[in-house]
Amino acid sequence: MLLAVEGFAQIEIPLPDFQETDRFQIHLARCTGIKALRNSGTRHDWVWVQTGGEANYRDLRGHVVSQLLAPFQISNILSEAAAVHYWALVRIRNLINGGRFHIASGQIRVRDRINGQDMSIVTLGAVIGKAQVIPTGEKFSIVNHRIALRTFNEIY
Secondary structure, eight states, X not given: OXXXXXXXXXXXXXXXXXXXXXXXXXXXXXXOTTSOSTTSOOOBOEEEEEOSOTXXXXXXXXXXXXXXXXXXXXXXXXXXXXXXEEEEEEEEOEEGGGGOOOTTTOOEEEEOOSSSOOEEEEEGGGEEEEOOEEEOSSSOEEEOOSSSHHHHHHHO
């Protein structure tokens, strides 16, 4: 078995249009690896990853916030079927308060994982949308779940 691996700088995430579900909007999530993007720093967009059913992560219903580190494909070039599998290396953030809304702000808060087990490889199909994460300058960040109407409706 001979496997070929190819990395990508961006992925396209098709999302059903809010009012016309037979139409899709394409959201681009970018990842530059260690390279700079347009003479600035590296870029690793925030994404929503589906990791479980609606019972998981309380208010987030199975969604977890992650940073896209390396989307890639693996293909078996010697196989007649030439199977291609799409994956993404992501850095998963821990949910503060078990994924429940912070009472004072009404926001979901996340932080770096303290146990060091923050890297995960997920199928590209598990990356279901872009996330908006606002660093606070403290040890946690705020997830802006109100910016996209689709995200707002999925969480509420």
